[in-house]
Amino acid sequence: MRFPEYSAPHLAPATSVGLVMRRVVYAVVPGAAVMALLFGWGVLLNMLLAVTTALICEALMLRLRGRPTGPYLRDCSAVLAALLLALALPPLLPWWITVLGVAFGLIFGKHLYGGLGFNPFNPAMVGYVVLLISFPREMTLWPAPAFIGGTGPDLWQTLVYVFSGHFPDQLQFDAISRATPLDEVRVRLGQDESLQAIRGGPAFGTLGAHGWEWINLLFLAGGLWLLRCRVIGWQIPVGVLAGIAVPALLFSLIGPDQYPGAAFHLLAGGAMLGAFFIATDPVSAATTRRGRLYYGLGIGILTWVIRTWGGYPDGIAFAVLLMNMAAPLIDQYTRPRIHGRGSA
Amino acid sequence: MMRSRLFGFPGGLRLPRWKDLSDHAAIMTAPVPDKLIIPLQQHTGDACRPVVAVGDRVSRGDRVGQPPGYYGACIHAASSGTVIALENHPVIGGSAPCVVIRTDGADTWSPCLPPPLDPGNIGTETLIERLWSCGVVGMGGATFPTDIKLAAARAAGVRLLIINGIECEPGITCDDRLIRERAREVVLGTRLFRDCLAVDETLLALEEDRTEARTALEQALADTGETGIRVVSVPARYPSGSERQLIEQLTGREVPSGGLPLDIGMLCQNVGTVAAAWRAVTRGEPVTGRIVTVTGQGVCRPANIEARLGTPLAELIELAGGYTDSAARLVMGGPMMGVSLTTDALPLTKGCNCLLVGDNGDLPAPQPAMPCIRCGACADACPVLLLPQQLHWHALGQNLDSLRSAGLDDCIECGACAVVCPSHIPLVREFRDAKTAIAMRDLERERAERARQRFAFRQQRLERERREAEEQRRRKKEALARASESASGGDDPRKAAIQAAVERARRKRAASRPGHGQSVPTADDERT
Ligand code: SF4
Numbered sequence: 042m043r044f045p046e047y048s049a050p051h052l053a054p055a056t057s058v059g060l061v062m063r064r065v066v067y068a069v070v071p072g073a074a075v076m077a078l079l080f081g082w083g084v085l086l087n088m089l090l091a092v093t094t095a096l097i098c099e100a101l102m103l104r105l106r107g108r109p110t111g112p113y114l115r116d117c118s119a120v121l122a123a124l125l126l127a128l129a130l131p132p133l134l135p136w137w138i139t140v141l142g143v144a145f146g147l148i149f150g151k152h153l154y155g156g157l158g159f160n161p162f163n164p165a166m167v168g169y170v171v172l173l174i175s176f177p178r179e180m181t182l183w184p185a186p187a188f189i190g191g192t193g194p195d196l197w198q199t200l201v202y203v204f205s206g207h208f209p210d211q212l213q214f215d216a217i218s219r220a221t222p223l224d225e226v227r228v229r230l231g232q233d234e235s236l237q238a239i240r241g242g243p244a245f246g247t248l249g250a251h252g253w254e255w256i257n258l259l260f261l262a263g264g265l266w267l268l269r270c271r272v273i274g275w276q277i278p279v280g281v282l283a284g285i286a287v288p289a290l291l292f293s294l295i296g297p298d299q300y301p302g303a304a305f306h307l308l309a310g311g312a313m314l315g316a317f318f319i320a321t322d323p324v325s326a327a328t329t330r331r332g333r334l335y336y337g338l339g340i341g342i343l344t345w346v347i348r349t350w351g352g353y354p355d356g357i358a359f360a361v362l363l364m365n366m367a368a369p370l371i372d373q374y375t376r377p378r379i380h381g382r383g384s385a
Numbered sequence: 386m387m388r389s390r391l392f393g394f395p396g397g398l399r400l401p402r403w404k405d406l407s408d409h410a411a412i413m414t415a416p417v418p419d420k421l422i423i424p425l426q427q428h429t430g431d432a433c434r435p436v437v438a439v440g441d442r443v444s445r446g447d448r449v450g451q452p453p454g455y456y457g458a459c460i461h462a463a464s465s466g467t468v469i470a471l472e473n474h475p476v477i478g479g480s481a482p483c484v485v486i487r488t489d490g491a492d493t494w495s496p497c498l499p500p501p502l503d504p505g506n507i508g509t510e511t512l513i514e515r516l517w518s519c520g521v522v523g524m525g526g527a528t529f530p531t532d533i534k535l536a537a538a539r540a541a542g543v544r545l546l547i548i549n550g551i552e553c554e555p556g557i558t559c560d561d562r563l564i565r566e567r568a569r570e571v572v573l574g575t576r577l578f579r580d581c582l583a584v585d586e587t588l589l590a591l592e593e594d595r596t597e598a599r600t601a602l603e604q605a606l607a608d609t610g611e612t613g614i615r616v617v618s619v620p621a622r623y624p625s626g627s628e629r630q631l632i633e634q635l636t637g638r639e640v641p642s643g644g645l646p647l648d649i650g651m652l653c654q655n656v657g658t659v660a661a662a663w664r665a666v667t668r669g670e671p672v673t674g675r676i677v678t679v680t681g682q683g684v685c686r687p688a689n690i691e692a693r694l695g696t697p698l699a700e701l702i703e704l705a706g707g708y709t710d711s712a713a714r715l716v717m718g719g720p721m722m723g724v725s726l727t728t729d730a731l732p733l734t735k736g737c738n739c740l741l742v743g744d745n746g747d748l749p750a751p752q753p754a755m756p757c758i759r760c761g762a763c764a765d766a767c768p769v770l771l772l773p774q775q776l777h778w779h780a781l782g783q784n785l786d787s788l789r790s791a792g793l794d795d796c797i798e799c800g801a802c803a804v805v806c807p808s809h810i811p812l813v814r815e816f817r818d819a820k821t822a823i824a825m826r827d828l829e830r831e832r833a834e835r836a837r838q839r840f841a842f843r844q845q846r847l848e849r850e851r852r853e854a855e856e857q858r859r860r861k862k863e864a865l866a867r868a869s870e871s872a873s874g875g876d877d878p879r880k881a882a883i884q885a886a887v888e889r890a891r892r893k894r895a896a897s898r899p900g901h902g903q904s905v906p907t908a909d910d911e912r913t
């Protein structure tokens with residue numbers, strides 16, 4: 042009897058890129074669902090637009106680059122990047138802005154660098170930052186979460202707004218919009234209001250900010266599940282969360298009236314989504330174990346710095362891109378000592 | 386002295402065990418095949434030269450091959466019969482010279498086996514000599530000649546002896562069965578090595594799920610009244626049976642990169658090796674067979690078979706009930722580091738501990754590789770703490786120097802990284818290819834260096850010869866000149882002519898010398 046010849050190891054591989062990416066997609070679902078409950082149809086519409094754009098861009102770019110589309114589309118990495126970007130976008134955004142962000146992220150942030158595995162920057166965050174810089178007003182207009190304002194736009198109103206830029210029947214954006222908690226705190230602190238006064242407003246819950254704390258807790262749950270399946274390691278999320286929480290805690294002890302505490306920082310913005318889903322993108326992160334901890338810490342600290350003193354309400358996207366740049370250097374200085382060798 | 390704590394090792398994997406397929410199957414003895422094809426190289430080192438001729442009658446245990454030098458192990462006839470050919474034959478890993486014996490079925494032992502020795506007071510020298518003459522090699526698969534290992538150990542001095550009973554690759558159970566059924570041989574063989582090396586401590590390592598083997602060993606220890614050998618169970622975690630990883634988890638010490646366990650005063654032997662050594666000493670019995678596990682979803686009745694070296698693998702498969710319909714792949718060794726075989730028409734050798742026949746579920750054809758996503762799963766699994774993703778990156782770029790500085794030489798090719806890689810990158814194959822490329826380049830460089838040196842030597846020699854010739858000519862010339870001077874322009878016309886030429890040259894030199902600031906004599910002057 043004759044047999045084919047293969048090289049060792051012969052054991053079936055335990056996992057695949059597709060499986061890894063799909064698990065991350067599953068893990069994002071609970072948080073995304075709560076977000077949709079709070080902010081309405083716009084969240085779902087964003088995700089749908091983003092994923093569709095991603096699939097089209099990915100197929101197109103693969104075709105142009107002469108790569109097989111099948112296996113690369115099945116790896117789900119484009120879908121995941123699009124979903125993460127969509128979750129970072131305000132729920133009511135003109136459709137073309139979403140499309141533009143996703144397309145830019147994937148084409149310029151990923152394929153022009155050589156596609157999967159070769160992009161030095163997180164494609165979702167590339168798309169996000171480009172939009173944030175190009176459309177600062179649109180990108181910071183958030184509707185109030187459902188159980189504060191009570192009445193979000195329905196599906197029809199959302200569709201009309203997203204595709205035409207206006208609400209039907211005299212509904213005004215201003216009537217339903219409100220700044221995100223992070224934004225509000227930043228602006229009002231800038232006007233010398235005390236944190237005590239700001240906190241009294243209806244936007245702030247006991248832990249973080251009304252609504253947002255639930256979103257964050259569910260992203261946290263999804264992230265913990267990923268940790269348990271060993272899809273991600275603990276180093277990056279722990280680094281990011283510690284990087285945000287520790288300075289927040291210290292400064293809030295020093296100046297409780299000017300600096301919001303750790304809980305607020307962790308639960309009011311995109312901290313959990315960033316820590317467990319965005320910063321953990323393996324391609325653009327540091328790759329050594331110790332390096333990942335530093336990488337995460339860097340993102341966390343930068344995020345807190347940007348939130349506290351920078352020009353943007355949330356700093357995760359910038360922090361991630363900055364640390365992407367540092368990743369190769371971090372890797373170089375955190376190579377583990379090879380077993381059997383003296384200190385290397 | 387009693388060490389009970391384990392130290393662990395970095396990385397590693399929990400793999401499926403596949404032990405229950407064959408660990409219940411008692412060792413069965415394979416019948417003597419009609420034809421034994423005995424390869425002349427079954428060990429690391431130099432291939433043996435045949436010491437029999439076609440037509441010779443041989444008995445079981447007769448030496449048929451002997452290594453040309455120090456680095457090798459003797460090879461013996463595995464049954465009685467007639468040598469019918471000395472020819473190349475396909476073997477595991479290619480094609481090699483073999484001694485082909487048509488067996489006579491009598492299976493008579495050779496009358497000239499070495500005499501049994503008293504294991505109680507055998508000197509190291511005698512033991513080494515006996516291991517050599519009986520062809521004992523590392524039976525765990527490494528097949529390094531045991532006598533050489535022992536000689537080196539004696540020279541270096543050993544404090545800790547580790548007997549390795551760990552089969553960390555899925556599916557392999559030959560050592561497990563050996564321990565369960567012949568624990569006494571294992572214990573006495575261990576004692577043999579221990580007493581010869583006068584070590585401080587002797588450990589016998591098993592995996593923690595091998596409880597029956599442990600019981601058997603403890604029983605044998607009690608029966609033999611042996612108290613100086615301690616049985617240690619380690620977690621079943623791949624590659625815990627690999628020498629370096631085993632040492633690290635037992636002692637917390639690392640074998641230096643590029644070095645040997647002996648460098649830190651330790652020696653590892655496989656349980657099969659000590660059992661073979663025991664037989665060689667107490668019965669004068671050379672290694673003529675081994676226990677091999679035949680297992681996997683691709684055979685009907687997985688088995689542990691003691692078979693003669695040189696038995697065709699196909700006959701072992703038959704003994705295990707033959708192939709199932711789903712048999713798709715044949716591997717010598719385990720699924721992690723085993724060698725893929727294209728045919729079963731190959732002879733059994735000393736290093737073949739397992740025949741694994743897989744189906745498409747357990748051992749599927751490799752899937753197409755995707756780009757590395759830098760997920761780091763490979764680095765988490767690497768027991769040497771390498772960064773396989775970086776090695777892969779350098780291998781893609783054919784960057785041999787970076788590969789080397791990133792620790793390629795320390796890779797033990799365990800395959801842990803490749804199994805966990807979500808991109809299905811054939812990392813081990815890349816690393817092996819890169820090692821070959823580096824070796825070739827080094828060889829090439831060495832050759833070039835030698836050629837350069839040869840060239841330089843030749844140039845030097847030519848130069849020296851030229852100078853010597855010149856010197857000689859000059860001396861001759863001077864002698865001549867002196868002679869002609871003393872003859873004061875005698876009547877020899879040749880001498881007179883030379884005299885005249887010398888005079889001319891001298892005048893010319895004198896003319897060009899004074900005042901002109903370019904007084905250096907030119908080469909032409911010298912040559913006149
Ligand atoms: S496991 Fe594979 S994909 Fe992940 S870092 Fe290692 S080589 Fe790259």
Ligand code: SF4
Nearest residue numbers: 767796797799800802
């Ligand atoms: S094959 Fe080499 S690089 Fe891969 S895990 Fe084993 S030792 Fe590490």
